[in-house]
Amino acid sequence: MTKIKSLAELKLKKEELEKKLNLREKSNEPDKYIQIKVGMATSGIASGAKVVMDFLIEELNKRGIDAVVTQTGDMGYCYAEPTIEVKRPGEDPIVFGYVDLKKADEIIEKYLKNGELVEGIIPVNYESIDE
């Protein structure tokens, strides 16, 4: 370890290190962030949910959007896999079906950035996937 020689260096060090704790910080106060749940049951994984999840995590990170991405079991929409549920802070969750990479990209650009709805919404009559 090299010595930290000033408050300025300490601040830089913090900025560098805090990225690694980002996941924990955000999940500590999930309601402050966009929360995305990816359906990852067997049918979901087979239909590419994992790829979509990796894509979301990676791209949100790159595009500087703070979000908590979690996986969840079967969402009950096997026919529309992969499905994701998106909840913007203070809003009701929305479920999207048939999410491929292109759709995921569209959701990030339109819905997450501007709140613009995109096609593929599955009507829901419950609060959230696992509650």
Next chain:
Amino acid sequence: MAQQIKMHLLVCGGTGCRASESDQIQASLEHELKVHGLENEAKVVTTGCFGFCEKGPIVKVIPDNTFYVQVKPGDAREIVEEHVIKGRKVERLLYTDPENKEHVADSKHMGFYRKQIRIALRNCGFIDPENVDEYLARDGYQALGKVLSEMTPEDAIKIIKDSGLRGRGGGGFPTGLKWEITRKSVAEKKYVVCNADEGDPGAFMDRSILEGDPHVVLEAMAICGFAIGADAGLIYIRAEYPLAIKRLKIAIDQARNYGLLGNDILGTGFNFDIELRYGAGAFVCGEETALIHSMEGSRGEPTFKPPFPSVEGYLGKPTNVNNVETFANIPPIINKGSEWFAAIGTARAKGTKVFALAGKINNVGLIEVPMGTTLREVIFEIGGGIKDGKKFKAVQTGGPSGGCLTEKHLDIPIEYDTLIAAGSMMGSGGMIVMDEDDCMVSVAKYYLDFTVEESCGKCSPCRIGNKRLHEILETITKGQGTMEDLSKLKNLSHVIKDTSLCGLGQTSPNPVLSTMENFWDEYISHVVDKKCTSGVCKSLMRYVIIPENCIGCMACARNCPVNCITGERKQVHFIDQDTCIKCGTCLEKCKFNAIAII
């Protein structure tokens, strides 16, 4: 696409969970991740205590905050295969709500955590205590940097004074004022001492902080050093805390390597270093003058104050002694400001307090609540109510120096002054809940057992007086007490309080006085009716045979270990009270409900 870590599996590495193999759980989880090729997607992190030790070992999954309890090493595979890979929570490992018996999906929905505000415990169960980088990522050492680079010692003291922080070790002395007094003591050498003796039975607040977030204490001590003008810090820790000691040592090394302890800290020219000193675990050594004598190599006995340590302490030099939890509040106060801290709590008590919740309560554990929270909220919301649906009887706060509060006190806000007014005290944070099965005379006796054992014997009111109190309580629980004994108990208690040298003796009669005040009826029934209504005092219990129910099957007589039951076959039996040892065997053996306790 590059893999990236999208899950953290936090495994509790506190003393409680370690005792039930949490280190093996960690190894198994790491193994399973490897087997499934997931090392680059999920990471296992050891953390400090989550406060939920009784239901440990705990594994918490991030980012979905799933809270697994009583996990075994053998569960690692299912957690990885189900949760990490498929996103399905392992239902059977989830915490069950004591009231509705439903599984709780994540920690954000657990009543235990909902009312808590974590300042002193903010990093416990969140960061890896053996990794300074995780502390740095959470603003670690920023407060020290800020104080050293941007403030005068007086500025720092002012912030602490304005915050309203008071000592968390028991006395509740205003921390900023103590720093100021120590700063004003003129001497070429001064010391900062951290009191990590934690002797209250059942208390583990300080241990958890040291195990879960050791750097916060080091940082705060350095800040204190700068404020009072000291370059040396000592942590007095009991030798029975091996894990805390290990983590402190690691933390000190890491801080030195980064130049956060040692000479010329952060290029400011300020020097400060910390050493550990070990205590043998005597309760009285937590008293600050005794602690200092013990560190000096003399007998750990208290001496009269003044002189206070802030004027004449370790090796005769001005010494600022603060408790672990007090220190844990310092960096957040510096970082966020005194107004932020002063806004938490009540007008008279600022910030939060950590309590070790124990006894007949559903959620036993370590909690941190804002000052002003009521006992009812702590016991019934966070604590999840009384075990087995029994009736609440009393709550003991303040450890051996505190008192027992009752139903009528449940709605008072927890503050230093309100607890004292109610006949107890804040103390260092022990909180023991009692139900209808607890006998309050026995509870008082239990605390006296402890005091008699722990009195250093230096002054006679404490040495002899407490022994006498204990004898009288013993007599009462045996059913041989008189009304005169009760008045003796009261008078002697006051004498001990008024004439003892140190805090131990000055507070030791509190459990007696508060139970007499709040549970006078129970004392009377022990003394006058010779009855222990809770069925605890064995000498006052009588096993008797109910003639109407006894069919004379002889089962009880055959099993009585002292052969004190007599009776012919098919005749009503009889228990000889003088020989009966009250073992309860007969009650268990009788199938005809013919034996009763009166």
